[in-house]
Amino acid sequence: MSATTTKARFERYKNLEFILGALLTGGICLLVVFSDLLFPGGGEKIDLSARLLAPFASMDHPFGTDPLGRDVMARVIAGGKISLQVGLLSVAGAVVIGVSMGLISGYYRGFWDMVVMRFADVQLALPFILLAITFIAIVGGGLTNMIILLIISQWVQYARLVRGSVLALRDREFIQSARAIGVKDINILFRHLLPNLIGPVIVLMTLNVANNILLESSLTFLGLGVDPLTPSWGGILADGRTYLQNAWWVSVFPGLAILVTVLGLNLLGDWLRDSLDPTGRTSR
Numbered sequence: 001m002s003a004t005t006t007k008a009r010f011e012r013y014k015n016l017e018f019i020l021g022a023l024l025t026g027g028i029c030l031l032v033v034f035s036d037l038l039f040p041g042g043g044e045k046i047d048l049s050a051r052l053l054a055p056f057a058s059m060d061h062p063f064g065t066d067p068l069g070r071d072v073m074a075r076v077i078a079g080g081k082i083s084l085q086v087g088l089l090s091v092a093g094a095v096v097i098g099v100s101m102g103l104i105s106g107y108y109r110g111f112w113d114m115v116v117m118r119f120a121d122v123q124l125a126l127p128f129i130l131l132a133i134t135f136i137a138i139v140g141g142g143l144t145n146m147i148i149l150l151i152i153s154q155w156v157q158y159a160r161l162v163r164g165s166v167l168a169l170r171d172r173e174f175i176q177s178a179r180a181i182g183v184k185d186i187n188i189l190f191r192h193l194l195p196n197l198i199g200p201v202i203v204l205m206t207l208n209v210a211n212n213i214l215l216e217s218s219l220t221f222l223g224l225g226v227d228p229l230t231p232s233w234g235g236i237l238a239d240g241r242t243y244l245q246n247a248w249w250v251s252v253f254p255g256l257a258i259l260v261t262v263l264g265l266n267l268l269g270d271w272l273r274d275s276l277d278p279t280g281r282t283s284r
Contacts, residue, residue: 063253
């Protein structure tokens with residue numbers, strides 16, 4: 001590897017977006033992963049004698065306590081498990097379905113392409129909130145149903161992205177050569193086409209994890225998401241909304257956790273976009 005290439009890679013990783021995004025996202029993820037060790041009770045211990053303590057009024061409760069005397073810091077960190085789980089699992093499901101549909105639709109065209117894309121057009125025409133309310137009214141809320149809802153609402157993005165890329169690649173020389181020597185379609189799809197599409201898909205995944213954390217928090221705040229008894233950032237925000245004037249910290253700290261996580265993921269997404277697509281770089 002030449003010195004020039006090594007220096008270019010080093011400069012890329014020094015990029016402020018990458019450093020800040022990695023620090024913010026990595027810090028939140030580490031706290032959430034080790035939350036059981038840091039806060040064995042998950043912040044669910046009730047202590048009415050310590051209710052609504054202000055931040056830093058007690059070293060045992062740096063972020064203060066909620067109306068039931070539960071530690072806000074512990075609940076925010078423990079609540080990140082649900083929010084990150086929803087974000088990651090919903091994106092993973094949407095990627096599997098959307099990429100598969102996009103590959104098949106773009107490669108085979110014809111009737112299958114028409115059916116998938118017209119279905120995608122209809123779904124994109126539906127406002128997300130209407131889809132969410134209808135879905136939850138029919139099947140109910142809860143963690144699993146929330147993940148399924150987000151998968152249903154977002155697989156279309158991956159399908160359209162992959163289909164467009166496949167249409168641009170399906171008649172290229174390396175694909176025609178693979179067909180000419182008798183390579184099976186399944187191998188062409190997943191061994192020749194998919195590796196050339198993985199960059200834009202990874203960028204979209206990063207941004208959608210952040211978006212899904214916001215959607216989960218918003219729906220849970222409105223009472224349409226995760227069970228209120230299960231601590232999540234949106235649920236903790238909802239618990240503190242009636243105490244904003246007297247105990248602002250109950251809602252502000254989970255809101256800051258959402259802000260930091262989403263900001264970190266968006267910074268990583270921007271850095272990935274610039275790294276994987278040099279021709280479309282944002283200004284520096």
